[in-house]
Amino acid sequence: MFTNSSGIWCFSYRSSTVGEKRLQTGSNVFDNNWHTLTVVIYDSAGGRWVKRFTDGVRIADDNGTSNMGTNSGTITSPSPLYIGWGGDKNFGSMTFNVADFQIFNVGLTDAEVAGNLCLTDISKHPKYGNLIGYWPCNDGFGSMFKNLAPGKPGLPLRLSGPYSWNTDPLLPCNITRSQQAAGQKQLILSSSSVAGTIFYWLKVTVNSSWGIDPSKWLEVYENEFVPIK
Structure with missing residues (x-):
């Protein structure tokens, strides 16, 4: 081809x-x-x-x-x-x-x-x-x-x-995308997101050379269940 x-x-x-x-x-x-x-x-x-x-x-x-x-x-x-x-x-x-x-x-x-x-x-x-x-x-x-x-x-x-x-x-x-209701957000996650999420909760900065997407999207929801000081 x-x-x-x-x-x-x-x-x-x-x-x-x-x-x-x-x-x-x-x-x-x-x-x-x-x-x-x-x-x-x-x-x-x-x-x-x-x-x-x-x-x-x-x-x-x-x-x-x-x-x-x-x-x-x-x-x-x-x-x-x-x-x-x-x-x-x-x-x-x-x-x-x-x-x-x-x-x-x-x-x-x-x-x-x-x-x-x-x-x-x-x-x-x-x-x-x-x-x-x-x-x-x-x-x-x-x-x-x-x-x-x-x-x-x-x-x-x-x-x-x-x-x-x-x-x-x-x-x-x-692949059928789920319908997004008003006030909701959709995200596409991969297996590497697991490690990124763990590092996020441990407050470990993800180095770009690791090839792991940092889970910055969690910041959108964090103040719903974790107090921010």
């Missing part, structure tokens, strides 16, 4: 018998909103095809680039699976957040892609038994994304480089 100068998400693929093909039509998805991007590789009419979807809507890619032909070979790669910049000399890196990264070992139909766009419980997916990789990417701590696919706990995606865990006020569509 890569992007072009128009902010369109593009997909490049090749096989043991087919040279590189690039699918580069679509709309700009780098607009500071969450989008669901889907790629399906499937067999039909004696050939192998590639189709893409943005937010459940199929992209009208040209048949010349989406068709791998009848002698499509294999797309198996010796390279490890990773999310991030692959170091392509012809393209720069992309800045993006990722969530709900899923891999199925079967091609999904158009209806299955659109009908399960914002599924809150992945076990309800009609092809759940074919799910071989599922990384929600919302761990909030540690050095890896855990794989929650059935029977695949030993295949995490390990983080590398200068990374840090942060909260994001924008939520993917499969």
Whole structure:
């Protein structure tokens, strides 16, 4: 996957018998909103095809680039699976957040892609038994994304480089935000908030190099149950 100068998400693929093909039509998805991007590789009419979807809507890619032909070979790669910049000399890196990264070992139909766009419980997916990789990417701590696919706990995606865990006020569509009543405030907490809360009550200043979000939000409620001198 890569992007072009128009902010369109593009997909490049090749096989043991087919040279590189690039699918580069679509709309700009780098607009500071969450989008669901889907790629399906499937067999039909004696050939192998590639189709893409943005937010459940199929992209009208040209048949010349989406068709791998009848002698499509294999797309198996010796390279490890990773999310991030692959170091392509012809393209720069992309800045993006990722969530709900899923891999199925079967091609999904158009209806299955659109009908399960914002599924809150992945076990309800009609092809759940074919799910071989599922990384929600919302761990909030540690050095890896855990794989929650059935029977695949030993295949995490390990983080590398200068990374840090942060909260994001924008939520993917499969997470429903609770309704906020008048006079109430909503907060997004992570596992690191536990340590930050403990340090807050102990009046220990959180050093920025620790990578822990200080629980300054407690000050809003503190005078409700703790006298302030």
